Amino acid sequence: MAKGKKDLDLSTEEKIMEAARKVFTEKGYAAARTRDIAEESGINLALLNYYFRSKEKLFELVMLERVNKLFGAIIPILNEESSSLEEKIEGIAGSYIDLLTEHPDLPIFVLSEIRNRPEKFAALVNARDRVTKSVFMKQLIERKLSVSPFHILINLLGMTVFPFVGKPVLSKLIGKEAEFDELMKQRKELIPMWIKMMLN
Amino acid sequence: MAKGKKDLDLSTEEKIMEAARKVFTEKGYAAARTRDIAEESGINLALLNYYFRSKEKLFELVMLERVNKLFGAIIPILNEESSSLEEKIEGIAGSYIDLLTEHPDLPIFVLSEIRNRPEKFAALVNARDRVTKSVFMKQLIERKLSVSPFHILINLLGMTVFPFVGKPVLSKLIGKEAEFDELMKQRKELIPMWIKMMLN
DNA sequence: GTCTATATTCCGATAGAC
DNA sequence: GTCTATCGGAATATAGAC
Structure with a gap:
């Protein structure tokens, strides 16, 4: 067990x-x-x-669960009708860091299995419209940024998810596991601050 | 070839x-x-x-090559004696985006193989001192930031490397392959700009 | 439903001819 | 050095007793 x-x-x-x-x-x-x-x-x-x-069948069930867990933490927030853009940014950074602190190998598992068999699993994350036509993207467009809104989304996800993808390497640089977790906890407030700077 | x-x-x-x-x-x-x-x-x-x-032996040779390719693109820049912090940031973003545009699956390959067998390959990237004691980190510390210098390093790598790790998913959101590459090209100048904002 | 034993397939590695 | 043929082990899947 x-x-x-x-x-x-x-x-x-x-x-x-x-x-x-x-x-x-x-x-x-x-x-x-x-x-x-x-x-x-x-x-x-x-x-x-x-x-x-x-x-194979057992794996498909597990994979479906993991994909839903990984993307289910963000998609609902992207599509909230009543929250502001800033609130969504805080929500995504916060809930993702909480989720990934508990399940650090979730992103690298999902991403590498999708890469290994894109024909089979890329469809699972067929979130095209749910992301590109989300309230979040609409709110970003309203800000009339000088760059594509995708850059902001990539930055938000990159700063939030990447440390966990790179954890096998980064945690060695940083030192103890506890220090890694402490840094991630700080990032729940820091990332929204940095992203907001990019909106001006 | x-x-x-x-x-x-x-x-x-x-x-x-x-x-x-x-x-x-x-x-x-x-x-x-x-x-x-x-x-x-x-x-x-x-x-x-x-x-x-x-x-196994063939794989070890390939893995050694790939790790050196991935980390060899950044370590020398981190340790340049004569360049400024800003120049290093531009150098890392630029050379990494060039490298990864040509070899998009390099990071996910290296990171997932290290995760699969940390006891074997984590030593390969024993860059602890070469990073933590690098000129780049010293220059960051001199700036007397209100946050750990690791946050800046993580942000730089996250914004630069993550889009390629997430490419199987992100490229579906963005649309055509060419548009993905165009966004990455833009980021060679955008990322240094964003990082510099974080230094104030 | 759960087990032991076995069938079957697959894959890394080698023997041996040329 | 290069090939064909094959060995031997490992891993998935199934048969059949309980």
Whole structure:
């Protein structure tokens, strides 16, 4: 079974899903073995196929969950009708940093699996219109910036998400894990401040 | 020689390395098959082992190259003695955007392989002192910022590198490939401008 | 539903002819 | 040095007893 978590009241199916989330996210699809998942969940290898039919099908379920988790943290904020542009920026930076502090390897997992099989998973994140036609983008356009609104979106995501993508390298530069987390906590207020400077 | 080029005068060993660079970088170590590499290089599978002994050894050579390419573009600039802080910022943004426009999947490849096997590859990028004690960091500290200099470094790298890490998703939002490249070209001048704003 | 044992496929590596 | 053919192990998936 998993690390801190208990498997006390989980159904067998849930135990397998829980283990699959962990193993796939840590190692990626290709390097993950169904035996790892079976062992991690404390059940037998045959049961994995009994419940999920194949490694591929199990992975698709996990991937769908992870994509929704990663993009579900931002899309609703982008489309809020009543909040200001500044409030949205604060909301995105804050909720993303909270989410990624808890799940640091979420972005690199999702992005690298999409890169590995774009034909299969790029459609999952078919957020084209939900982003480009979002309230957030409309509000950015209203500001009559001298640059494309995409630059602002890229900067917001880059400053927020990149430190977690680069964490395996950056945390070595910075020193202790706790210091990394402290810096990220500071960024919840700093990033909105910096982005607002770019709006003038 | 890269994509457009032909393999005309390449030695067998170079043809295999060339194919290995391509296949490993595109699919990652675990998903790459030595048969893919052999086919891509137009030679036989046995020759791969004849020249490189194993998949693992071949991968180590490729990984070393890629890490040096990725970090070699920034470390020397960080340690220039004679250039100003502003010039270093322009140099890093400019040379990184040029490099990554040509090799967009370099960062996600390197970062995800380091994450997969930190015990093996984290040492490769043992740039701790070369970064934290760099001229660039000293120059940042001299500015007496109200925030940690690491924030500035993270912002510079985040705004520069993240768009390429997120390219599989971002390019779908933006539209055509050419528009993505045009935005990146603009960022060579925009990023230094934004970073300089953060120094005040 | 759950297990053990086994079938099947795939892949890295090698033997041996040329 | 280069090839064809094959070995041997590893990993996914299934059969069948309980």
